[in-house]
Amino acid sequence: MLRTVKPKNARSKRALDAREPKEVEDARTAIFVRGTHTGEVVNGVMKELMALKRPDAISFSKKNMIRPFEDASSLEFWAQKNDASMFLVGQSTKKRPAGLVIARTFDSKVLDMCELGVDKFISMAEFKTQKSTPGHKPMMHFASELFDTHPRFIQLKSLLMDFFNGEEVESICLPGLEHVISVSLAPASALQTSGVDSTQDDVKNLPKVHLRSYTIKLLPSGTRVPRVELTEMGPFLDLSLRRCQAADPELWKAAMRRPKLKKQDIEKGLGKKRKNMEVDEMGDLRGRVHVAKQDLGKLQTRKMKGLKAAPGEGESDGDSGDDAEGADGSARRKKRRRD
Numbered sequence: 001m002l003r004t005v006k007p008k009n010a011r012s013k014r015a016l017d018a019r020e021p022k023e024v025e026d027a028r029t030a031i032f033v034r035g036t037h038t039g040e041v042v043n044g045v046m047k048e049l050m051a052l053k054r055p056d057a058i059s060f061s062k063k064n065m066i067r068p069f070e071d072a073s074s075l076e077f078w079a080q081k082n083d084a085s086m087f088l089v090g091q092s093t094k095k096r097p098a099g100l101v102i103a104r105t106f107d108s109k110v111l112d113m114c115e116l117g118v119d120k121f122i123s124m125a126e127f128k129t130q131k132s133t134p135g136h137k138p139m140m141h142f143a144s145e146l147f148d149t150h151p152r153f154i155q156l157k158s159l160l161m162d163f164f165n166g167e168e169v170e171s172i173c174l175p176g177l178e179h180v181i182s183v184s185l186a187p188a189s190a191l192q193t194s195g196v197d198s199t200q201d202d203v204k205n206l207p208k209v210h211l212r213s214y215t216i217k218l219l220p221s222g223t224r225v226p227r228v229e230l231t232e233m234g235p236f237l238d239l240s241l242r243r244c245q246a247a248d249p250e251l252w253k254a255a256m257r258r259p260k261l262k263k264q265d266i267e268k269g270l271g272k273k274r275k276n277m278e279v280d281e282m283g284d285l286r287g288r289v290h291v292a293k294q295d296l297g298k299l300q301t302r303k304m305k306g307l308k309a310a311p312g313e314g315e316s317d318g319d320s321g322d323d324a325e326g327a328d329g330s331a332r333r334k335k336r337r338r339d
Contacts, residue, residue, distance in 0.1 A: 019083050027167045029084040031058045035066055035091030041098045041121055042090040048124055048235040049088060052164065052181070052213065054134045058082055066091075068101050069243060072110040080108035086163050096242065102159045106255040114152075114159055115242040119208060122236035129231050132179035132215055137166030139177060139216075143184040152206065152241055153185070174218060174226070179233065182212045203241050211237040 007013035030053050032046050050057045066074050068089055075087055087103040098118040104111045124131065132138075140161060147157045164181060186207035214230040221227040247255070276288040 024168050027056045028086050028162055028165060029056045029058060029082065030086035030088060030163060031060065031078055031082060031084045033060045033066060033078075033087060033089045034063050035089060036063050037092050038063075038090045039092040039098060041118055042092050042100070044123055045098075045100065045118055045121055045235070045237065046088060046090050051124070051134065052138070056166070058084060068103055068110075068113055069115075069245060072103070072113075075103055075105065075110055076108050079105045088163075099242065100239075102163060104159060104162060106251060109251065110245075111251060111255060112155060112159070112247040113243075113245040114156055115244065116209070116239040117242050118237065119240055120236070120238035122234060124234035126236075127232055127234040129233050130215055131233050136176060136178045137169070138164055138213075139180040140164060141180055141182040143182065146185055146207075147183075150206075152244060155244060155246070156209070156241070157183075177216055179213060179215050180230065182210075182214065184210045184212075186210065206241050209237075209239040209241070211235075211239060 007016055030050075032050050034043070034046070038046075050059060064074070066089060068075060068087075075089075079085065079087075085105050087101070087105070089101040089103065091099050091101070093099070096115070096117065100116045100118060101113055102116065103113040142157055144153070146153045148154065160181075160183060213233055213235060215233045217229045217231065218226040219229060276290075277285065278287075279285055
């Protein structure tokens with residue numbers, strides 16, 4: 001393990017502060033590591049995926065004696081030294097040819113891993129189409145319900161989302177959406193016909209994973225919403241699931257912990273939902289107030305001279321005595337005016 005280093009000057013202190021946990025994390029840096037034996041297919045796949053991940057990618061050109069599932073100490077050392085949280089390890093053996101291991105770390109400790117086998121690969125050079133600009137954040141598309149129900153595919157979806165995720169943005173510019181990464185699965189009939197439970201770890205009956213990458217072209221449509229066309233740019237990957245390592249429950253709980261939100265964020269609708277308060281589509285905070293039934297007869301109103309009843313008003317009409325009294329009252333009022 002690396003010893004704790006105290007900053008000696010302001011520059012080193014800023015470098016250490018940049019590695020501290022943040023409310024909004026920076027883009028995840030991925031390290032591409034080659035094992036003792038890789039082969040042409042694995043080298044090509046790692047090169048293509050690193051082109052999609054740039055500039056948040058670090059390549060180790062030398063071969064390394066590494067077995068992530070047996071000993072992950074090397075990954076933890078590299079994660080702390082390079083401030084990286086994602087790893088893509090390429091290794092090809094006789095038992096597991098053309099293998100890729102996607103690993104994720106938290107606090108310089110390996111959180112979880114997933115091994116994939118490359119069944120088919122077509123490079124970007126085979127597609128004579130326009131390529132996306134490096135550094136643009138891609139859109140992710142997962143086309144299968146197993147990504148929300150099956151534990152193995154839920155883990156794979158989470159790893160791919162973190163692997164290709166870029167910087168957090170507050171607004172989206174349409175011309176900045178240049179490419180989309182689509183992840184789909186082969187027909188899931190094998191899971192249904194074989195009678196295998198979806199929670200059982202049987203990789204032979206799991207469908208293959210198809211990873212495709214497309215460029216986006218926005219065309220005029222006559223309305224405010226443009227017409228979208230997708231053009232395949234590569235790489236073309238068919239993958240199969242192999243080994244996996246789930247996250248430790250305590251470490252996963254610490255990784256999923258969120259900081260306390262400010263009062264302003266809670267009022268905007270973020271964080272814990274407040275009772276009878278919601279944020280509409282326009283971003284305005286709306287609330288509902290429940291008031292008990294009121295007796296309007298006891299409502300206190302403002303006393304004004306114009307609202308006061310004149311003497312004799314409020315009595316029933318048709319009473320001769322009341323008419324006489326009203327006539328006398330009006331005569332007295334006229335006399336006061338003359339005086």
